[in-house]
Amino acid sequence: MRQQPVLSVISVIGTALAIFLIMVVVMLNQVSVAPFAPESNRDRFLHAKYGSIKMDDGGGNNYDSNGPYSYKSIESLYKNLKGAEATTAYTSYNISGNVNVVGEPPVKIDYIGTDADFWRVFDFTFIEGKPYDEAAVESGLPQAVITRGVARKVFGGTDVIGREIQLNYAPFTVVGVVEDVSTLATSAYAQVWIPFTVDHSSTSIWNGVMGTLSATILVKDGVSLEEVHEECQRKLDAYNKEQGPNNWNFVSRGRPYDQEANSVAFSSNNEPDVKGERRRRLIVYLILLIVPAVNLSSMTESRLRRRVSEIGVRRAFGSTRSAIIRQIIMENMAVTLLAGMVGLLMSVAFAYLADAMLFAQPFSSTLNPPKADVSMLLQWSTFLWALLFCFVLNLLSTGIPAWRASRTSVVNAISGRQN
């Protein structure tokens, strides 16, 4: 490397740049599927954010409608599943509201209404107190769980269990304080959580079966998502039977979705195109790998030309072709890994510093910008991906030049001629 500093520096920059950009793309995808608190069980989640219903009125007219569910529908369709640890129902979108203590100016917050299972499905870190329980939800007690940030803004501290806040001019008792949640935890995110039975926008119902709630199922450890999926389908058929043929009937559209499908399910009336999304990502990865690989391989070739005589000497002393190829690839792998580390570090730093801009979510129900921390960005899978991409990039960029270099005949090689 030291012999050709400029070429080496360019190769390292090129490799680092490629790995940097690829890892940013990986992270963009990762924040929506990889686990982090309070959505640490994303691999065991099944989501039903929206439902779809249709009706045949018997007179040849067909109607259809899409949107969040009523509580009764969620209870009938997704609760009490054999394969599930728990199922939670919560307001489908964040509602912006005001909290304050009487007499103080209002603080703008995002809130949602939830049932008690919400706190079992999502793993929040409680700093103070505990969540509201089933009894509180059933009897509609005005209790609230708030984040550390809200507690600080409203009370100036977190030791606030039992104190009263005004949420939209109605009094609530604070029962728990949790760590702030990133908006990237798209299902669990809010700043204030209250029993959904206290909030009229969470209990409103339309078309009899629809409302404003979404469901997330936490599948039992060891039970496959497919099993629960089938169970849900059976429940849906039973619920439709209950409704009667000339009433609103649910259409599954493949619901409930796993985390990946849910992250690309933007409209309630279309099934998410998971395969298409994967294909698009693959094309992006390919372009990001092939263009720099072509570049780097022309540089590797230049570098190898200077070493033809060395290769010739080795071959003359009995080194096999494959040994030479292996050696060249391994040498380059060291450079690639070094550059890959630089690229990975750059991408993590960039993602951390520019999180609000980078991870801004489409169709978000909150205007608050997303926050990413290192625990979200640096997962084991991140390293594996980076390593894999380095390996592929290295193989692509040195494979062909190394193979060609190894084929140079001994005499030509030593005399400095190629081929």
Place this chain on the structure above:
Amino acid sequence: MNKKLITQICNEWKSNVWLAVELLIVSVVMWYICDYMYVRFANYFDNRGFDIEHCYLIEIDNLTEQSPYFVENQTYEMALADKEELLERLARRPEIEAAAYSNNSYPYNGSNSGISMVLDTMYTYGYVIRRSVTPDYMKVFRYEGANGETPEQLAEMIRRGEILTSEELLAHYGKNMKEFVGQEAFLDRDTVTHHRIGAAIKKVRYTDWQDWGMNQTIVLLLEDLNYGNECVVRVKDNMDKNFRENLMAVSGKELRVGNLYIRDVKSLADLRDNFQRSSTLAIRNYLTGMGFLMLNVFLGLLGAFWFRTQQRVKEIAIRKVSGATRRSVFMRFIGEGVLILSVVTLPAIALDFWIAKSGLNAWFNNEYLNWDRLLICAAVSYLIILIMIVVGIAIPANRAMKTEPAEALHDE
């Protein structure tokens, strides 16, 4: 000279093949991105039909029973009167220019209601957005009449119960709605109630970046205020500082009427950014991709020519000794890069054509393949890559030329 250049390229063909392959891939991807940007920006600079500057959405909600201020046993009429009173209080505030209620209507909304219209024997085609509004809505968003009607005039028409329709509502019959102003039409499947067409209005765009075919609208009076799920206001140009904070600060005392209270105030600009995020994110990603490819072309050429010019220091020296100017030697190296780029541009355009023919690129004006657009975008991508080539080659070539001929040749 050109013959020599080609000979030289042939001599270096092995590394030039790499370069050509790279430039081919980059040309096609670059064209794709240019095409995408062309379409997005062409849409972006098209007329929107409304103005959201200084506009805010006031989110109004009802108190819950838990609130000590909750008024029990309210009748429908009382709720209606409260709603009217709240709008009046808002409109009376010195910083507010106009205030209105509407239903699924404000720009960048995402929630829509549909409507259809029958005029004589002509029917509307596709999705037409129903915008039920109180008259001042026209002043809040400054809708524009196709015949130059002012927002005030349009508001007056709404007040009279007339309907306003997009100009292109019957474009599929080759008609402009301006021809039918003053005539009566039926809405939806109702064949009893006549609606007088007050004016044709300019296209009201659904998004800034895309053309979703959601630009047709019929605006009509919101008859029952209780269905007005949105409250929108326009703030006077010079009083738009801290509007949200100031309004929220007094909202508890001055703007709570009956069971109604203001939950939040959002600027339309924020709502727009959120609504269009998927488009702006895509544009950001494509631009990043473009920058990445440009850097790669630059680095690739820098690397390739660094080595090449080093090898050719002697050749350069001989040329210089035989009277070649700096410029001519320089042009020779650049010419090599440009020639390779030009050669791969032809197959690149063929690939571009194939992509457009298969409908894999951006959609604009009802087509994927448009020769003008294709060639313009191919030319732009050619120029961008050309700049990278010149910069990438100039640096090593310049360095090689600095070597004095005597020094370069003293081995010989």
